[in-house]
Amino acid sequence: MPAPIDDSLEARVSPECPQETRDVLYHAWGHDLSGLKKLVNDRSKASLQDPKTGETPLHAAIRACGPADEPSGEEDEGEDGCVEEAREVVNQLFFSGAIWNDVDANNETPACVAYRLGRKTLYNLCVDAGVRAEILLALMDGYEELSSGGDDEDDDETMQDQEPETATDEAKAQDGEVVEAAEPLKFVPPDANEKPVTSEEYLQSDLTYDDNKLLDSDLNGVMMAWETDIMRRSVAALIPDAQPGKRILNIGFGMGIIDGMFAELKPSKHHIIEAHPAVLKHISSPESKFGASWEKSGPEEGAYKVFGGKWQEIVLQLLEQGELYDAIYFDTFGEDYSQLRMFFMEYVPALLDQEGRFSFFNGLGADRRVCYDVYTKVVEMHCADAGLDVEWEESDVDMAKLNQDGEGEWEGVRRRYWTLDSTSGSNKMLRVQDTSQVASLGTLKGQSGNQSSSNTATILGRQNLDWIILLGVGLLRPVENLAQGLCATGLEVRVLVEDGTVSTDMARLVVLLLANSRNTAGREPSSSCSDELCQSADQLKLRYRRFDVELRLESIIRLLKVLEGSVRSAEQGDVLVLKDMDLLVIMQVYQDQSEDLAQIETSNHLLECLLARAGRVVVD
Numbered sequence: 001m002p003a004p005i006d007d008s009l010e011a012r013v014s015p016e017c018p019q020e021t022r023d024v025l026y027h028a029w030g031h032d033l034s035g036l037k038k039l040v041n042d043r044s045k046a047s048l049q050d051p052k053t054g055e056t057p058l059h060a061a062i063r064a065c066g067p068a069d070e071p072s073g074e075e076d077e078g079e080d081g082c083v084e085e086a087r088e089v090v091n092q093l094f095f096s097g098a099i100w101n102d103v104d105a106n107n108e109t110p111a112c113v114a115y116r117l118g119r120k121t122l123y124n125l126c127v128d129a130g131v132r133a134e135i136l137l138a139l140m141d142g143y144e145e146l147s148s149g150g151d152d153e154d155d156d157e158t159m160q161d162q163e164p165e166t167a168t169d170e171a172k173a174q175d176g177e178v179v180e181a182a183e184p185l186k187f188v189p190p191d192a193n194e195k196p197v198t199s200e201e202y203l204q205s206d207l208t209y210d211d212n213k214l215l216d217s218d219l220n221g222v223m224m225a226w227e228t229d230i231m232r233r234s235v236a237a238l239i240p241d242a243q244p245g246k247r248i249l250n251i252g253f254g255m256g257i258i259d260g261m262f263a264e265l266k267p268s269k270h271h272i273i274e275a276h277p278a279v280l281k282h283i284s285s286p287e288s289k290f291g292a293s294w295e296k297s298g299p300e301e302g303a304y305k306v307f308g309g310k311w312q313e314i315v316l317q318l319l320e321q322g323e324l325y326d327a328i329y330f331d332t333f334g335e336d337y338s339q340l341r342m343f344f345m346e347y348v349p350a351l352l353d354q355e356g357r358f359s360f361f362n363g364l365g366a367d368r369r370v371c372y373d374v375y376t377k378v379v380e381m382h383c384a385d386a387g388l389d390v391e392w393e394e395s396d397v398d399m400a401k402l403n404q405d406g407e408g409e410w411e412g413v414r415r416r417y418w419t420l421d422s423t424s425g426s427n428k429m430l431r432v433q434d435t436s437q438v439a440s441l442g443t444l445k446g447q448s449g450n451q452s453s454s455n456t457a458t459i460l461g462r463q464n465l466d467w468i469i470l471l472g473v474g475l476l477r478p479v480e481n482l483a484q485g486l487c488a489t490g491l492e493v494r495v496l497v498e499d500g501t502v503s504t505d506m507a508r509l510v511v512l513l514l515a516n517s518r519n520t521a522g523r524e525p526s527s528s529c530s531d532e533l534c535q536s537a538d539q540l541k542l543r544y545r546r547f548d549v550e551l552r553l554e555s556i557i558r559l560l561k562v563l564e565g566s567v568r569s570a571e572q573g574d575v576l577v578l579k580d581m582d583l584l585v586i587m588q589v590y591q592d593q594s595e596d597l598a599q600i601e602t603s604n605h606l607l608e609c610l611l612a613r614a615g616r617v618v619v620d
C-alpha cells in the first residue's frame with residue numbers, strides 16, 4: 001500500500017523552495033486573488049514548482065480546499081464556500097498560462113488532487129483547461145515559429161553581451177575567473193526517466209507472444225487478453241445484430257482477437273493492415289488462422305487480405321483501389337493521438353460508406369483519469385469536425401486483476417497502461433451521417449497523394465472545384481478575444497461569421513474548407529455550380545446539429561464572394577500562396593491599416609497559430 005499523502009501546507013512547500021515560488025504558492029493556497037494577480041504577471045510564474053514537492057500554484061489552490069464533505073445530494077455535491085474562492089484562483093492561473101497537467105512528487109496533476117479530494121467543480125475546470133490546451137496544440141500541428149527578426153549570430157552576440165548576473169560574478173569575471181552560475185534547483189517529475197514508446201523503435205523491436213499477451217522488447221504490453229471483452233463490444237457496436245456480409249477494415253492485428261471475431265461474422269470483405277514484421281511472421285505461420293488459406297477462402301480474390309506495411313502508406317493504396325467499408329476498427333501501438341486524428345479526419349470519411357461505422361480502442365490517456373476525460377472530449381470535437389456522429393458506449397472493465405503494478409494480468413509487463421476503474425472504460429463508436437457531401441481538404445489530399453504538396457492557388461484554380469463547405473473550428477477563447485488581440489495592435493478586425501458559443505470560454509469560428517465536385521467516396525458530382533452551395537446549407541446545419549448552431553445563409557454568400565475574389569487573384573498569378581489551407585481565417589481589416597500582418601506583435605498565441613496555419617489573411 002502506498003503511504004497516504006500529506007496534504008498540509010508544511011508538507012507541500014519545502015524548506016528548499018525559492019522565495020519567489022514560495023510567495024506564489026502561499027498566495028494560491030490562501031486564495032488571495034488580487035495578491036496572486038500581481039505575482040503571476042507572466043506565464044512562467046503561473047507554473048512555478050516547488051523544487052522538491054513539485055507543488056504548483058494550481059495544486060496549492062485546489063489542495064487548500066481539503067477533502068469535500070460527504071455528498072449531500074445538492075447540485076454542487078459536497079462542495080463548500082472554499083471551492084468558490086479556489087475556482088476564481090484556478091481560473092486566474094489558467095488565464096495566466098498555468099500548465100494543466102504538471103505532476104507533483106506524488107505523480108498527481110492538479111486535477112488528480114481535485115479528484116482524490118472529491119472536488120468535482122475544480123476537477124472539471126482542469127478538464128476544460130486540458131481540452132483547450134489540446135485543441136490548440138492540434139491546431140498548431142505544423143506551426144512554424146516566426147523568426148524574431150535577428151539571426152543566430154545576433155543571438156550569439158546578445159548572449160556574449162549579457163551582463164554578469166550579480167556583483168560577485170562581475171568581480172570574478174573581471175579577474176578572469178570562470179564564473180559557473182549555480183543551477184537553480186529544478187523539480188524532477190517522478191516519471192522523468194520513463195522511456196517513451198515511439199512508433200519507429202517499436203516497429204524495429206523484437207516481440208514476444210504468449211497465450212495472454214504480446215510484449216515488445218521493453219516489456220511494454222502491445223496487446224493483452226484482458227481486452228477481449230472490449231474487442232467483443234467494439235465488434236457489436238460496429239456490426240449491430242452480427243450481420244454477415246459486411247465489408248470490414250481492421251488496422252493493427254496484434255493478437256488477432258478482434259479479427260477472429262470479425263471472421264466469425266462471415267464478412268464479404270475483410271482487410272487487415274499490420275506493420276510489424278514479427279506480427280506479420282506470426283500471421284503467416286502454419287498455426288495462424290489468417291495465413292494464405294484464409295486469404296484464399298474469401299468470396300473473391302483480394303476480399304480477405306492482410307496488407308503488410310504501415311497504415312499511413314496502405315490506406316493510400318486502398319483509396320486508389322476505391323475500397324469502401326461498412327466497419328473500420330483502429331487499434332495500433334506506439335503512435336500518438338495525432339496519428340489517430342489524422343486517420344479519422346482525413347481517411348475515414350473517404351473509406352467509410354454511408355451509414356458505415358468507425359471505432360477505435362480508446363486507450364488515450366487511460367493511465368490517468370483526467371487525461372482520459374480530456375481526450376474523450378477532444379476526440380469528440382475533432383470527430384464532429386470530420387463529419388462523424390459520435391456515440392459513446394461505456395464498457396465495464398473488471399479491475400480485479402488489473403489493480404496492481406506487476407501483478408495479476410500485469411505480471412511481466414513493464415507498466416500498467418490502463419488504471420481506470422470499472423465505470424470509465426469507454427468504447428468509441430462513431431457513425432457517419434452522410435459523407436457524400438462532405439470533404440475536407442485533408443481528405444482530398446488523402447485521395448490524391450500529389451495534392452498534398454500543391455499550394456492553394458492550384459487547388460483554388462482547379463477546374464473541378466465547384467462548391468465550398470464552411471466548417472467550424474474550436475477556438476480557445478471567445479472570438480471577441482481574438483478580435484481584441486488584433487485591435488490592441490491598432491487594427492480593426494471583424495470575424496465575418498461567428499456561429500455560436502460552445503462553452504463559456506470556447507467559441508466556434510466558421511472557416512472555409514474546399515471541396516471539389518467529387519465527393520469523398522469518389523462518387524459522381526452532386527452539384528455543378530456554386531449556387532448549389534445555398535442548398536448545401538441544410539447539410540451544413542445537419543453537421544452542426546450537435547452544437548445547436550445555425551449557419552446564416554447571407555454569411556455563406558458573403559464568404560463565397562470573398563473567396564471568388566481570391567480565386568481571381570490566383571488566376572492572375574497574384575499573391576495567393578497558401579501552402580496548407582485546411583484553415584483559412586477571414587477577417588476584415590481596414591485598408592489603411594493593413595500592413596503586413598505577419599509583422600503584428602501580439603501575445604495572442606492563438607492568433608499567431610491561426611496566421612501561421614492560414615499562411616495569409618484575405619483582406620475583404
Ligand SMILES: C[S@@+](CC[C@H](N)C(=O)[O-])C[C@H]1O[C@@H](n2cnc3c(N)ncnc32)[C@H](O)[C@@H]1O
Nearest residue numbers: 252254255256257258274275276310311332333
Ligand atoms: C494493440 S495491437 C492490436 C490488437 C488487436 N486489436 C487485437 O484484437 O488483437 C496493435 C497492433 O498495431 C500494429 N501497428 C502499430 N503501428 C502500426 C502502423 N502504423 N500500421 C499498421 N499496424 C501498426 C502493431 O504491430 C500491433 O500488432
